[in-house]
Amino acid sequence: MIRVQREDFDAAAEAKALVAGNHRVGSVVTFVGLVRGAAGEATIGAMTLEHYPGMTERELAKIDAEARARWPLEASLIVHRYGRLKPGDQIVLVVTASAHRQAAFAANEFLVDWLKTKAPFWKLESTAQGEQWVDARAADDYAAKRWGPK
C-alpha cells in the first residue's frame, strides 16, 4: 500500500493497523525518516517537499510491488509527505511485515533505498542564506544500486 499526503502520520498506529488480524506475521519493521535541522554548516528553518502528483503514486506502487516480488512479505506500507516541513517533522514512513525478520528488514531497507532514487520528490531547504534545492547524493545512488537492476 502506498499513500502520498500533506498530513503527518502516526507510525505505531499505521504499523498496528497494517497487520491487524494477520497471524502469519511474526515481524514488523518500521522506518521513519525525519527532517534534519542542519545541512553542513547551515541551520535549516524549513524543508519543502515538491512532488509530481500521479507519477509519484505510480513510482511508489512499482517500488512496493518490486519489494513484494523479491521478499515474502505479508504486508507493506509507504507513506510519503509533501509540502512545508520543519526540522524534526516526519517525512516518510515505510512499514514491512513478514513471518520472519530477515525479509521485513531487507525489504524495508530496499524500499527506502529505491524510493530515494526513483520517486519524484524534490527537497527545497530554507536557511538563513535563502532557499536552495537539495542535490541528489551519490551515496543514495550507490545504496540503491546494491539491490541490483530494474
Added chain:
Amino acid sequence: MKVLYFSWLKTRAGIGEETVTPPAGVASVGALLNWLATRSPGHAAALANRSVVRVAVNQEYATTNAPVGPNDEIALFPPVTGG
C-alpha cells in the same frame, strides 16, 4: 503536448507547465529538449546540463531516444531527492 517542469528546472525555465506544439520533426525526447531549449533564455538555462535532467513521458521514466507525440505529457526534473 503538455510539458511540466519541477524543482530548479521550474525556477530556471520560469514556468511550471506549458502546452507546446513543436515542429513535425521533433519526435523524440532528445529532439524535444533541443527544441524546448530554444524557447527562451530561461529554458536554455534549465536545459543547459542534460546530465542532470530526468524525463518522464506520461509519468514513466524515459530515455533520450523515446518517442514523443502531441498527446503526451512530458515532465522534466532533476535527480530526485525524496525520502
